[in-house]
Amino acid sequence: MxxxxxxxxxxxxxxxxxxxxxxKIHQGMNDLSLPGNDFLGWATLPLNLDHNxxxxxxxxxxxxxxxxDILVVVGIGGSYLGARAVIExxxxxxxxxxxxxxxxLGQTFSxxxxxxxxxxxxxxxxxxxxxxxxxxxxxxxxxFRLVRNLLISQVGKDAARNLIVxxxxxxxxxxxxxxxxxxxxxxxxxxxxxxxxxVFTPVGLLPIAVAGINIDxxxxxxxxxxxRYNNADLESAANRYAITRxxxxxxxxxxxxxxxxxxxxxxLQEWFKQxxxxxxxxxHQGIFPTAATFSxxxxxxxxxxxxxxxxxxxxxxxxKQPVLNLSIPHDDDNLDELNYLAGKTLNExxxxxxxxxxxxxxxxxxxxxxxxxxxDLTTKTLGELLYFFMYACAVSSYLLEVNPFDQxxxxxxxxxxxxxxxxx
Amino acid sequence: MxxxxxxxxxxxxxxxxxxxxxxKIHQGMNDLSLPGNDFLGWATLPLNLDHNxxxxxxxxxxxxxxxxDILVVVGIGGSYLGARAVIExxxxxxxxxxxxxxxxLGQTFSxxxxxxxxxxxxxxxxxxxxxxxxxxxxxxxxxFRLVRNLLISQVGKDAARNLIVxxxxxxxxxxxxxxxxxxxxxxxxxxxxxxxxxVFTPVGLLPIAVAGINIDxxxxxxxxxxxRYNNADLESAANRYAITRxxxxxxxxxxxxxxxxxxxxxxLQEWFKQxxxxxxxxxHQGIFPTAATFSxxxxxxxxxxxxxxxxxxxxxxxxKQPVLNLSIPHDDDNLDELNYLAGKTLNExxxxxxxxxxxxxxxxxxxxxxxxxxxDLTTKTLGELLYFFMYACAVSSYLLEVNPFDQxxxxxxxxxxxxxxxxx
Numbered sequence: 001m002x003x004x005x006x007x008x009x010x011x012x013x014x015x016x017x018x019x020x021x022x023x024k025i026h027q028g029m030n031d032l033s034l035p036g037n038d039f040l041g042w043a044t045l046p047l048n049l050d051h052n053x054x055x056x057x058x059x060x061x062x063x064x065x066x067x068x069d070i071l072v073v074v075g076i077g078g079s080y081l082g083a084r085a086v087i088e089x090x091x092x093x094x095x096x097x098x099x100x101x102x103x104x105l106g107q108t109f110s111x112x113x114x115x116x117x118x119x120x121x122x123x124x125x126x127x128x129x130x131x132x133x134x135x136x137x138x139x140x141x142x143x144f145r146l147v148r149n150l151l152i153s154q155v156g157k158d159a160a161r162n163l164i165v166x167x168x169x170x171x172x173x174x175x176x177x178x179x180x181x182x183x184x185x186x187x188x189x190x191x192x193x194x195x196x197x198x199v200f201t202p203v204g205l206l207p208i209a210v211a212g213i214n215i216d217x218x219x220x221x222x223x224x225x226x227x228r229y230n231n232a233d234l235e236s237a238a239n240r241y242a243i244t245r246x247x248x249x250x251x252x253x254x255x256x257x258x259x260x261x262x263x264x265x266x267x268l269q270e271w272f273k274q275x276x277x278x279x280x281x282x283x284h285q286g287i288f289p290t291a292a293t294f295s296x297x298x299x300x301x302x303x304x305x306x307x308x309x310x311x312x313x314x315x316x317x318x319x320k321q322p323v324l325n326l327s328i329p330h331d332d333d334n335l336d337e338l339n340y341l342a343g344k345t346l347n348e349x350x351x352x353x354x355x356x357x358x359x360x361x362x363x364x365x366x367x368x369x370x371x372x373x374x375x376d377l378t379t380k381t382l383g384e385l386l387y388f389f390m391y392a393c394a395v396s397s398y399l400l401e402v403n404p405f406d407q408x409x410x411x412x413x414x415x416x417x418x419x420x421x422x423x424x
Numbered sequence: 425m426x427x428x429x430x431x432x433x434x435x436x437x438x439x440x441x442x443x444x445x446x447x448k449i450h451q452g453m454n455d456l457s458l459p460g461n462d463f464l465g466w467a468t469l470p471l472n473l474d475h476n477x478x479x480x481x482x483x484x485x486x487x488x489x490x491x492x493d494i495l496v497v498v499g500i501g502g503s504y505l506g507a508r509a510v511i512e513x514x515x516x517x518x519x520x521x522x523x524x525x526x527x528x529l530g531q532t533f534s535x536x537x538x539x540x541x542x543x544x545x546x547x548x549x550x551x552x553x554x555x556x557x558x559x560x561x562x563x564x565x566x567x568f569r570l571v572r573n574l575l576i577s578q579v580g581k582d583a584a585r586n587l588i589v590x591x592x593x594x595x596x597x598x599x600x601x602x603x604x605x606x607x608x609x610x611x612x613x614x615x616x617x618x619x620x621x622x623v624f625t626p627v628g629l630l631p632i633a634v635a636g637i638n639i640d641x642x643x644x645x646x647x648x649x650x651x652r653y654n655n656a657d658l659e660s661a662a663n664r665y666a667i668t669r670x671x672x673x674x675x676x677x678x679x680x681x682x683x684x685x686x687x688x689x690x691x692l693q694e695w696f697k698q699x700x701x702x703x704x705x706x707x708h709q710g711i712f713p714t715a716a717t718f719s720x721x722x723x724x725x726x727x728x729x730x731x732x733x734x735x736x737x738x739x740x741x742x743x744k745q746p747v748l749n750l751s752i753p754h755d756d757d758n759l760d761e762l763n764y765l766a767g768k769t770l771n772e773x774x775x776x777x778x779x780x781x782x783x784x785x786x787x788x789x790x791x792x793x794x795x796x797x798x799x800d801l802t803t804k805t806l807g808e809l810l811y812f813f814m815y816a817c818a819v820s821s822y823l824l825e826v827n828p829f830d831q832x833x834x835x836x837x838x839x840x841x842x843x844x845x846x847x848x
Binding site: 076077078081092093094095096107108109110111112113114115116117118119120135136138139141142144145146149174175177178181182195254255261262263264270273274277278280281282283284285286287288289290293295296298299300301302303304305306307308309310311312322323324325326328329331333335336337338340341344345346347349350352353355356357359360361364365407408409410412413414415416417418419420421422423424 | 500501502505516517518519520531532533534535536537538539540541542543544559560562563565566568569570573598599601602605606619678679685686687688694697698701702704705706707708709710711712713714717719720722723724725726727728729730731732733734735736746747748749750752753755757759760761762764765768769770771773774776777779780781783784785788789831832833834836837838839840841842843844845846847848
């Protein structure tokens with residue numbers, strides 16, 4: 001269960017004044033009468049799981065795990081951010097069980113990055129999961145061509161065929177046709193779910209399962225999310241979060257700093273930034289989503305937050321129980337003068353840093369703070385949290401009266417680039 | 425040489441109106457008559473190098489390289505961001521020469537992160553470089569106690585002594601006293617240089633040298649920076665950058681998005697964020713520094729930049745010559761429809777993506793763009809770039825009439841935390 005704590009706001013939002021709008025939004029999402037209603041598949045997905053498909057994902061993941069040491073996920077934006085967020089949050093930055101390693105490619109045109117990954121893969125056993133709705137996303141298709149060539153050069157065309165899985169559109173597109181012709185195994189990217197809402201589809205689930213994470217637990221968490229947050233209740237944490245964001249936005253706080261105290265949540269922050277930035281940022285509206293990891297970044301952005309331009313508000317994700325914990329040992333010499341902490345856990349210190357910072361930023365610095373509290377960082381809780389953010393983001397976008405599910409602005413650079421590259 | 429291109433601004437700053445202020449700032453930095461003048465050591469450092477110390481750093485680095493597989497750098501904020509930025513920028517995210525690996529610790533209270541790093545180090549050959557002016561920074565001293573205990577448990581107290589190097593204050597402090605007593609080798613963190621301006625001191629140089637990077641080249645680049653940017657010339661790229669930032673800030677653009685097209689510059693972006701955020705963010709002023717890696721984040725923040733709230737401007741770092749390059753191969757079947765790019769390099773595509781994006785954001789999206797152009801990503805050019813940013817940041821802060829070299833706001837959370845932890 002996600003709890004929202006609004007004690008560190010300078011002023012409480014007038015929740016009651018939002019009741020009608022929240023009701024209408026919830027109603028509209030249910031009867032599919034709002035803009036973007038073609039892309040609401042994610043909202044009820046936890047209820048409508050295709051269990052055959054999930055079993056097939058688990059089976060494929062198990063095969064990949066048994067056959068290779070590395071899975072290369074080739075995709076960009078919504079095609080990889082969800083999986084990367086979940087894998088890094090649950091396995092950490094230096095996972096103890098190393099195999100298979102998950103490497104992300106096809107999210108950049110950087111020649112240096114791509115060349116270094118290809119060098120690293122040389123002589124190693126790897127499989128590929130290429131993820132693209134159309135197959136024409138340039139970053140992804142270039143990387144796929146390069147890494148597929150490497151795989152074929154290492155194992156031959158026939159063996160390569162059995163080490164490539166495509167996640168793509170059900171009915172059409174370049175990647176679908178290529179995969180059919182080459183005989184690659186395919187999973188479907190549902191038509192009514194956009195990339196940034198796709199973490200519970202095969203887009204997210206296959207890489208997550210290959211990383212050794214229990215996807216049934218993740219989906220059970222998503223179902224909890226559906227049951228707890230898909231409603232018009234003003235007491236729901238998701239609605240309260242959406243309303244509070246809106247009230248802060250109306251009060252000219254247009255930058256949200258999403259804060260965690262765990263470095264392994266960096267990729268969750270990246271997922272969050274895409275989710276909110278792409279959903280809300282249109283028609284010259286929206287909160288600019290950015291992120292920081294404390295206490296690390298208190299020694300970097302802390303000064304600005306405390307005393308700089310008063311642009312931003314903070315949303316703190318507080319995890320009550322860490323994945324691993326450590327005690328601070330006693331030292332007879334105590335030359336570092338740390339014995340006053342001996343016997344305490346590192347997590348107790350992290351919590352006190354958080355309390356001290358909340359006090360510093362909200363009371364001394366006059367910055368608004370929203371706290372989202374989760375009990376732990378288990379797979380199930382993370383599933384619930386992802387659903388929570390997706391639902392809150394949709395409500396938040398509808399409160400701005402924008403369509404949460406399109407991204408017309410992303411096409412502009414592509415068109416210009418294709419022209420410069422001479423694409424017909 | 426760094427070139428600044430202002431063709432993608434909606435309006436040119438009135439540079440002439442800044443001439444007097446730029447002169448006064450340059451004069452004041454030279455005769456030490458401005459606030460923060462005690463911390464201007466970095467500005468003339470490239471002229472005043474201590475060559476004995478640099479030789480000692482190289483010798484120590486060589487010893488560490490020959491004896492261990494991993495260097496653990498224990499520090500937070502300015503004590504590690506510069507080194508990490510340089511090492512990752514030059515060696516890349518998956519360096520081909522793997523040894524020694526550089527691991528950063530002591531920048532977080534996260535028990536999971538710390539426990540995973542300690543597990544990873546178990547049974548491995550490693551050395552420690554602990555970096556702290558006072559030795560009382562809590563994140564760093566807890567991590568140092570833990571990792572030192574691990575090292576002692578693995579190699580014994582005597583051998584450990586020779587695998588620990590401390591970078592700390594010359595005359596006082598807990599870490600200095602501890603190191604004297606234990607007999608650790610020491611390097612000095614100069615008194616007149618603050619953490620975020622310390623990359624060319626032993627703070628940055630030792631880890632950088634251990635990573636196999638030529639620090640003479642880096643310092644030669646810094647000297648180029650001194651010669652090219654430490655002046656009152658309105659044509660200088662550093663002054664033009666500082667003035668343009670100020671003009672945009674006055675026009676209510678209070679968020680700067682520092683953009684690169686190379687993922688390996690992520691840590692340079694983090695260094696940049698600390699440098700500008702901590703230097704400018706005071707007295708309710710300053711531009712909020714944030715960053716993105718394109719084209720990756722065009723599929724995440726791109727929509728917001730193109731069509732969202734008009735808060736921000738972009739500063740693009742354009743590298744003409746990439747570290748590595750790759751050609752896109754021809755494919756007989758062309759099922760992915762990419763043959764129109766065959767024979768082109770990946771870097772050509774990256775450049776076209778940049779041009780297309782500049783056009784999209786500045787013309788269609790009406791976002792101001794500053795382009796900083798560097799010829800390549802060699803060690804020498806990077807040294808110049810770091811100096812460029814430090815000088816521009818000082819000028820930019822003085823234009824806001826704030827002291828670029830203090831950080832009074834960082835202390836607030838620490839005081840609260842110490843109270844909660846019961847520290848006397």
